Amino acid sequence: MNSNLSDPAFWSRFQFGFTLTYHYLFPQLTMGLAWFLVYWKWRALRTGDEKYNHAVRFWAKIFGLNFAVGVVTGIPMEFQFGTNWAGFTRYAGGVIGQTLAMEGMFAFFLESAFIGALIWGEKRLGPRYHFLAAVGVALGSWLSGYFILVTNAFMQHPVGYKVGADGLLGISSLSAYLLNPWAWVEFAHNQMAALVTGSFVVAAVGAFYSLREQHPKQSQLYLRAGVSAGLIASLLVAFPTGDQQAKMVGRHQPVTLAAMEGRFQGGSMAGVAIIGQPNVAAQRLDNPIEVPGALSFLAYGTFQSYVHGLDEYPANAWPDNIELLYYSFHLMITLGTIFILLMAFATFQNWRGRLQSSTWLLWVLMLAFPFPYIANTVGWMTAELGRQPWLAYGLFHTRDGYSKVVSNGNTIFTLIGFIGLYFVLGLLFLFLVGREIAHGPDEEAAVEGRARVVTARGKEQVA
Amino acid sequence: MIAAWYAIVSLMLITYVVLDGRNFGAGLLFAVIAKTREERRQVIAAIGPLWSWHEVWLVAFGGVLVAVFPKLMASAFAGYYLALFLILWCLILRGISIEVGGHINDRLWQGFWDFVFVSANLLLAVLFGAAAGNLARGVPLDANGDFSMPFFTDFTPRGHVGLLDWYTVSVAIFAVVILTAHGATYLTLKTEGPVHDRCAIYARYLWALVAPVLLIITVESLEVRPELFGQAISNPICWLGLLVIIGSATALVSGLWTGRELRAFLASNFLLAGLLITGSAAIFPVMLYSTLSPQDSLTANSVAAPHNSLFLASIWWPIGFALATLYFVFISRRYAGKVSVNRDNQSVY
Secondary structure, eight states, X not given: OOOOTTOHHHHHHHHHHHHHHHHHHHHHHHHHHHHHHHHHHHHHHHHOOHHHHHHXXXXXXXXXXXXXXXXXXHHHHHHHHHHTOHHHHHHHHHHHHHHHHHIIXXXXXXXXXXXXXXXXXXXXXHHHHHHHHHHHHHHXXXXXXXXXXXXXXXXXXXXXXXXXXTSOEEESOHHHHHTOHHHHHHHHHHHHHHHHHHHHHHHHHHHHHHHTTOOHHHHHHHHHHHHHHHHHHHHHIIIIIIHHHHHHHHHHOHHHHHHHTTOOSOBSSOOEEEEEEEETTTTEEEEEEEETTHHHHHHHSSTTOOBOOGGGSOGGGSOSOHHHHHHHHHHHHHHHHHHHHHHHHHHHHHHXXXXXXXXXXXXXXXXXXXXXXXXXXXXXXXXXXXXXXXXXXXXEEGGGTSOTTSOHHHHHHHHXXXXXXXXXXXXXXXXXXXXHHHHOOOSSSOHHHHHHHHHHHHHHHHX | OHHHHHHHHHHHHHHHHHHHHHHXXXXXXXXXXXXXXXXXXXXXXXXXXXXXXXXXHHXXXXXXXXXXXXXXXXXXXXXXXXXXXXXXXXXXXXXXXXXXXXXXXXXXXXXXXXXXXXXHHHHHHHHHHHHHHHHHHOBOOOTTSOOOOOSBSSSOSSSSOOSBOHHHHHXXXXXXXXXXXXXXXXXXXXXXXXXXXXXXXXXXXXXHHHHXXXXXXXXXXXXXXXXXXXXXXXXXXXXXXXXXXXXXXXXXXXXXXXXXXXXXXXXXXXXXXXXXXXXXXXXXXXXXXXXXXXXXXXXXHXXXXXXXXXXXXXXXXXXXXXXXXXXHHHHHHHTOSOBOSSOOOSOOO
16 A cells, blocks of 8 residues: 555545445345344244244344444445546446446345345244245345455456447456456355354354353354354355465466565465565565465465566566555464364364353354454455555556545545544444343244334323 | 436436435424324334335446446546535434434433434435536536536536535525425325324425425526526427426325325325426436536536447346336335334334
8 A cells, every 4th residue: 555645546545445344344244144044034934943033033133233234334335436436437337337236226126125024024924925035135135245246356357348449448248247257256255254254143142142041042043053154154265265266366466466475586385474474675574484385285286386476576566565465364364264173163062062061162152253354354455455556457557546636635534534433333333233132032022022012112102 | 328328317316316305304304293202203114114225226326327327427426525425424324313213212312313313314405405406507527527526615606616506505495395395295194193294284385385496496597507498498308397297296286285195195206206307308418517618518428338338238227127116016015004103013113
């Protein structure tokens, strides 16, 4: 990132990065949790066991709060293409506009139509339609993710476009654009990561109730579902999806791969650093401890494979914040590995029937839920910092993309506004979700019972 | 093809204004029509469950705008920078206030979110009104198709204009009045009890107020952009719009007079849409008029995406629209019926 604080591109990047990072804290849980709701709703339909309906009702409330914050923080993302990245919108709107519009037309209408039905419509819809509402919301949220990832994949690996006479992009093949191989790999990787977040959150709430000796049936349900889904998702996020993603970067963005690993010199038997700090000025990794050959193997399939180094590229083609990129990538890898180990052990204990009695493991599960959020965030930082200095890889520089007419004064003003507003929004969200968790799932009184209480109270106050 | 896309994009924005306009209106009337906490919950429940569906029309409009008129999006969104962020923040606060206000049954909590709800809706009505005024008046576009505007300059609608001047402020006031009337008409249909009775009275007074204010801004528009009227007269869509306005105004008056609430509400929707359709047809093919030199204005042709992008979008857009309509039929059947104070029949709001 450019350290020159009078550079307008810096402030627009800062604002976009901040608002996007914050926004994505919410959809990742929406996309992960949605399938838990579908699964429990389906189990309730099949078995008639009321505990699944209790679980759906409880999680739908948290889902609803999370969804609402996701919606309101999502609208600024689309608007900022115009407000802060007018240069890029003018250049590439003829291509990326397709998926931005499709997301609204195909995904958001679907999602927003059924979210209300999912959260409040159980009585009116009946169990079958309520199940369909859950499926509608889950599909809508994943479809929305796909369209956005196609847009991002175009920025990472542009396909399906043509350059017009005026130098601006238009679309040449919609199918090539929508089926960008980068988009498929990125989508699979990203959705599995969202499932990891969902699983960890579900397991954490289960562990919380278990440790407090509350809601025993529900906590067992959450723990089992969270831990099993968590293991599967953690494995899939690493292999094959993460692995394929790294190979994709190695093939199409070799300089990015070099920067991610802090490889200043090219060579075979390239290692993955366990410890080491990139020293860009001296062009070396300080005090490195590496697994030899690991990078060669992961990126190109054999230990002997040649991995390019940064020294093979001019410095102006390097990602402009190698240090942050390096740490983002390594943090993601480290956390991903820990997730697999933790969830594998928890699944093993669950299989032995010892999960509920293993206090220290419950503590770890309860406290672990923030880490998938961090892993998702640094994963995206790896993707987006690694793309630099390009906005559309190989086609269009980031420094050409920002809105020339917007002064730094205006961008800094709106950035301050977002920081303040999002801070308050975050406090509010945590407070309300904390309240729902403290209240817990209603196991005795079903929705009808609750509705009666509300009605009675209303009448009393009117009278 | 470009004219058709202009129509689609305009209609998407108009749909948003008509749908969400009633929420702005309900928000503006909040303090006077809902006197007790239960009544305030009732008003929120009448608009609550669908707010995010309404907002999707705005989001979908933005997405389609990038797809078919990317250069307009680039120029206008960067130029309206401050106004757009104020709109975004108000939309955030408005959505949150609807969503969380009902979560805790507490006087302070609900009082606070009710206040946020009213303020955000008021600002949204003013900002959207001013934005409409800006579209009619024009913006200081340069030869590159760029502009940037402060909130205000010298309050005159010529040359280096700001977001606000006497003309755009008038349009903002008009927007507040007509959206409030629209909201009152909606709530009359959607509620029962004391809220219903108050709304019915307010709806009549407010619609009576709309007529003179509309006359004033028409005269003002004649002063600011005299050539628009020549364009409107030669455009059949404007005549169609005028027909819609006259027809719906008649239906509105009769609906309000005889207490036929559904007729009044439908007429209110069509009247609002008719006004906006007439306006957007009158400025076509210019999408953004330059107050500095008219030849720098951005027309639909000059800002459109390449032909292939438009062509592809015209294949999938109708499918998306048909699906959206399907969902709409589904959810509006679900939320049919009146919302009462003591029967919390729709939601936790």
